[in-house]
Amino acid sequence: MSPDYPASKRTYERDLESLRDNFPQAVLRQEGQGRNGRTSHWSLTSRRGLLPEVLLNNPDMAIAFAILEQQAHSRLPQGVMQRLAPYWEQAHRTLASQPQASRLRSLFQYLPDTLRPELARVEPEIQATIEEALIQQQALTLVQETLDGFIEHHKLVPLRLLLMEDVLYLLAENPQATSDDDLILKLPVHRIAQARCDGLAHGLGIDPDLAQQQALGESAPAEVALVVCREVAQHLFERPIGRDQTLHPHEEGKFLLRTTVVSNSRLERRLLSGLEEGRPVPG
Template structure:
């Protein structure tokens, strides 16, 4: 049986969707709109609610038409009803689950009351239990080996988000993994990207225009500066990623040719490497795959993951890399 909260949420949603005369809406149309927002309700229940609410609010039923059309009286005062539909609540819950690392900390704080309201809506009663259970029926599974995300102080990510949101420079102390030392310099934030377990700040340093990827967990301190950040002319984060930046980039596009065992290449028929991908039969049990792809480290990791089920053919430089890797592996396993 629906709870009192469930009934109240449904009736608020109904009142917000009833138009003012001369426009009107039928009980059947209202039922459809409520169902599309996640309420489980019958036409009979909507009709019963309408008759009940018309004794409290200035609602008019046009009994000259069949089915009845319902409206707010044309002289009724306009007022807003606080309400969140189950669908809106579910969307907020999923956003909190999956986008927290990409939303500015200040914005998350502002959204806290809405998250609390969403929790209340999805636990309000039987009328929304199917939609409330949706979170338990969907999941995102990483395609590679899951890793535990690195820790970083809340103050670091808050400063990064604040500088990015306000378009200000950021003074950071950064521990370089390659150089093994911590340096302090001004950064011009361009974007935040989450790649697997690691969050990266995309930025330029000092007055240079070359773009750097800075792992947020290696930032030891961060302070927003008064100076405005400057972005390279025509920089676009989406285009930067599309060109293979998080591959990580090593060169431009290459024409890849590789021999795969037929089972290993089967998924490429459904999820191709590129629009121009071609798969042709090769020797028994093998196929030849050709595609134009970014020549990134990510591509190399992906190919290495197939082990002895792939042979790189072209370009020649990539084949030479894999020959060297295979010889090194042979030496390691035959000591």
């Protein structure tokens, strides 16, 4: 013992061994050669912070994190995914250290539809530049690939990123627009070939929510009441079209649907394809 270390070396080793036994995914031991023979070097597997203790050895939480990671790809900004990487890794270490949890995880695989098209690939550098512009309120100069070639957009004001049917879009204001129809742009990020921040953004201060409504053809939330046939009711029971949706028996073979929706082109397509037999409820 010494004044700097009030306990013996063996005491510290036992404490470290106990920590490693309890948190194998967080504490790392490496054997090496010291001045007086072989020695052990101890460290944390991640210096970017560890999950709270209640999560470290909790297999249920580890499974939840692993499932969230599956669903997060292409749905979270790339910068967020990178910051979450240490937590995904800790969850995987917990699963690896507990075989029963690994077997349980195999029962929860959210697989895509076999007929679902391959997700559009976004260049990491492009997405990082767009995210930086959004955070730093920078203007963007972009080169967009189109069916007929390439278009260059100068000094766009980025408003937000939108994920629609697994395609990531950039919603932006175009200060150089000559008509109201060209003022708000919705650009597929995977079709942006070049992007650079181009100084501070100077636009009209358009509210992103209003811009989104304009770009997507959305209206303000509205209450809907319809009488639908059983087949349509079954479809809506499985896939609601709005918030606070309810379905109640109405007439023979009919159901009363009530919900709150925001009208857009996607909703209109669903209504046209699935609600032909529905009719509005008076009042």
